[in-house]
Amino acid sequence: MTESERKLINPDGTRLDGRSKTDIRETSIEAGVSSRADGSALIKMGNNIILAVVHGPRELHPKHLVNPNKAVIRCTYRMATFSVGDRKRPAPSRREREISKVMTESLESVVLTHLYPRSAIDVFVQVLQADGGTRCAALSAASVAVADAGIPMRDLIAGCAAGIIEDQVVVDLADYEDKEGTGDVPLGYAPSVDEVSLLQMDGNFTKEQLLESVELAKEGCRQVYLIQREALKKKYSDIREEVAEEIVEEAIELKENIEEDQADITDFMEEEEEEEEEDFIDYGDDDEEDDEKVVDDLLEPTTFFEEE
Ligand code: UDP
Numbered sequence: 001m002t003e004s005e006r007k008l009i010n011p012d013g014t015r016l017d018g019r020s021k022t023d024i025r026e027t028s029i030e031a032g033v034s035s036r037a038d039g040s041a042l043i044k045m046g047n048n049i050i051l052a053v054v055h056g057p058r059e060l061h062p063k064h065l066v067n068p069n070k071a072v073i074r075c076t077y078r079m080a081t082f083s084v085g086d087r088k089r090p091a092p093s094r095r096e097r098e099i100s101k102v103m104t105e106s107l108e109s110v111v112l113t114h115l116y117p118r119s120a121i122d123v124f125v126q127v128l129q130a131d132g133g134t135r136c137a138a139l140s141a142a143s144v145a146v147a148d149a150g151i152p153m154r155d156l157i158a159g160c161a162a163g164i165i166e167d168q169v170v171v172d173l174a175d176y177e178d179k180e181g182t183g184d185v186p187l188g189y190a191p192s193v194d195e196v197s198l199l200q201m202d203g204n205f206t207k208e209q210l211l212e213s214v215e216l217a218k219e220g221c222r223q224v225y226l227i228q229r230e231a232l233k234k235k236y237s238d239i240r241e242e243v244a245e246e247i248v249e250e251a252i253e254l255k256e257n258i259e260e261d262q263a264d265i266t267d268f269m270e271e272e273e274e275e276e277e278e279d280f281i282d283y284g285d286d287d288e289e290d291d292e293k294v295v296d297d298l299l300e301p302t303t304f305f306e307e308e
Contacts (some may be wrong), residue, residue, distance in 0.1 A: 008165040008180060015177070021170040024160060024220045029141065029231035031148045039149025041231065043141035045224075046174055047131035052141035054149040060120035062070065071116035075104040075123040077138055083130045099135045102198050106139055106188040109197040112152040121151060127129065132175030133161045138189050144228050155190035156228050157197055160220030162187070162213040164203065169212045171220040185210065186218035191225045302307050 010016055019025070034040035037053035060066050078100040081088050107123065123146065125138045136159030143157040163173045163184030170177070173184050178198030183203015189196050196214075205213065 006180070008177060009168060015165070017174065019170075021168060021248070022216065022219060024172040024178070024223050025174065027137075027227050029144055029227050031144050031231045037145070037149070039145045039147070039151070041141045041144035042145075042146060043137050045131075045133065045137040045140075045172075046129070047129060047291055049129040050134060050136045050138050050141050050220060051126045051128060052138065052145040054121065054142075054145045055124075056121040056149070057116040057119040057151065060118065065120075066118050069117050071111070071119045071121050072122065073104050073108050073111060073121045073261060074108035075107060075111065075125065075142060076100050077103055077125045077127070077135070079127040079130060079134070083127045084252065099138070102188075102200065103139055103142060104156055107142060107146060109195065110143070110153045110155050110157055110190055110193075111146060112154065115152060121146070121149075132173055132178040133159075133184075133186070135159065135198075135200075136161050136186050136188070137170075138285070140224050140228060144231055147232055155192045155195070156225060157188050157190050158221035158224040158228060159186070159188050159198070160217050160224050161185060162217035164205065164209060164213070169209055169216055169217045170184065180280040185213040185217055187214065187221060187288040189218050189220050189221035191218075 014020060017025075025041070027045045029044075029140050030042045032040060033042045033051070037055055039054035041052050042065045043050050043052075057071050060072055065072055077096050078092065079088050079096065081090050103123070103125070111121065113121070123142050125142055127134050127138065139157055139159035143153070147153060147156060160172055161184050162169055162171045163175050163178065163181050164170075165173070165181035167182075173181060178184055181203075183201070183205055184201075185205070186198065187196060188198030196218075199214070201210070
């Protein structure tokens, strides 16, 4: 049986990787993975591994692209030559330029660009390993990277596709489902503000299938959205823990310094007291001796004359 003839849905309704039609692939996102960039995120969605980094807001070059009213977002999507089975040619393909454009437009819909007039927000996305649905996963990572850069946004954009395999609409197609299925609908969606900012379609759909695909893709985006938020929360709770640890360390050091200072002061005071005591005894002895001599002299007033 060739791959195009094999069944993609098991008799029990599950897909070949065991997912139900509403399950997205196992997904993890880590924010702040690059120390070089202003913001970054790494997403693993199924076998996709994608890195997104953000530089900016920063001065825009070339100057003729400057917009005096808002920041210009420039998103660049690239696939590494080793990211797919057959070596990908390194030159930017038409597909990569298209994905860069739709990602840019999607991010523009949520980023508060008017806060940064005359500047650039550069988003670089590198697909390290591709397994279908890379534009959606890339968009999810890019949006976390923008948030990680501290750039205000109305909402995060989550990306997820839905498509048709064996006449059934399923969410988040893996590469083999994308290739062996009959169509897919990649979606970029901002769940909190309920806005779709990327919608593409590849293949033949009935109106019902298209509407169902959009709803299912939105549901997939909501699942991705939770993971995006967790990634950002984790980054900032890690920072909070680091700061708290630093404060505790500083407090311990300060306490030790104070204790050392107190010990020095105590030693100093003890030494002073000892010295004072020594001084007091010396003077006391002399005085006593002098007094005794005076008394003796007084008691024997005649001695002097007698001796003479
Ligand atoms: N693909 C590939 N070589 C390429 C471009 C894409 O092998 O030059 C694979 C890759 O796994 C990708 C899949 O085809 O994820 C589907 O590509 P599509 O254009 O539908 O975009 P995507 O689904 O990744 O957003």
